[in-house]
Ligand code: ADP
């Protein structure tokens with residue numbers, strides 16, 4: 001199977017939103033009047049971002065999901081994407097499963113594959129997504145203001161637990177492991193929530209490297225600080241059913257470390273003025289995505305983690321010695 005057969009068989013599909021898809025030197029997109037293009041790239045490298053033996057259909061899902069998550073964080077609606085692929089060999093079973101996982105998520109979000117590049121080499125997947133957002137309405141990191149509430153969507157930390165379990169460092173109860181593994185391998189980008197938060201949130205980011213690290217990007221961009229209530233945050237771990245099992249399996253500090261610094265969550269962290277509380281709730285309902293207020297923005301720079309008694313929490317949540 002040659003390069004062009006491979007593209008035609010596994011990746012070429014008719015487009016409806018793009019003016020021109022795969023097959024020419026460029027694809028053509030026509031953003032609607034009054035819309036701006038939102039563009040983002042993410043690369044997945046074997047050994048660094050996924051295990052060599054990962055199910056190729058979940059890999060296709062995740063490669064696109066991490067990109068859609070960036071569009072979500074800007075409040076953009078997905079439009080199209082390109083796929084640059086380095087493959088060690090043209091393995092038909094692998095390609096069929098990979099493209100199945102990829103297109104299932106693409107179809108869910110009306111996002112069309114419009115081009116790319118294919119080459120032989122160590123497995124490497126680079127996707128660029130294109131979305132559209134009404135002029136001036138993109139959610140930026142720099143918009144957070146002192147007094148704003150700090151929110152996160154969904155649950156945090158379970159992807160990291162699945163990773164630690166796959167590495168053999170911990171054991172999760174079977175039901176929890178199955179759910180956590182889906183969080184790690186097939187995250188759901190919060191596209192609907194990002195769009196619903198246009199004009200409501202003052203700033204947003206997607207959580208790919210852990211809450212503390214990614215919230216830090218908002219704080220630096222907006223030149224503000226934040227206070228986070230760890231007694232609320234610790235319960236964001238999804239756990240087996242509703243977090244209660246998590247309390248019995250891991251001690252408080254381990255759960256908090258997963259929530260604050262787990263990574264691979266692909267939830268949104270965002271800020272909104274207190275006056276927008278009802279609008280945030282309405283956005284969460286519309287997007288069918290729960291959100292939790294975990295603290296607030298302050299003018300003094302830095303991130304302050306507080307416990308239930310209002311005392312500063314110390315501890316290095318970037319490290320995972322907590323499972324030792
Ligand atoms: P060029 O030589 O102009 O870079 P190619 O021969 O690499 O073009 O690709 C031919 C067509 O197939 C182009 O439209 C390109 O965008 C598309 N394409 C190549 N690889 C992929 C891929 N992995 N997924 C989707 N489209 C691809």
Ligand code: MG
Nearest residue numbers: 116117118119
């Ligand atoms: Mg080329």
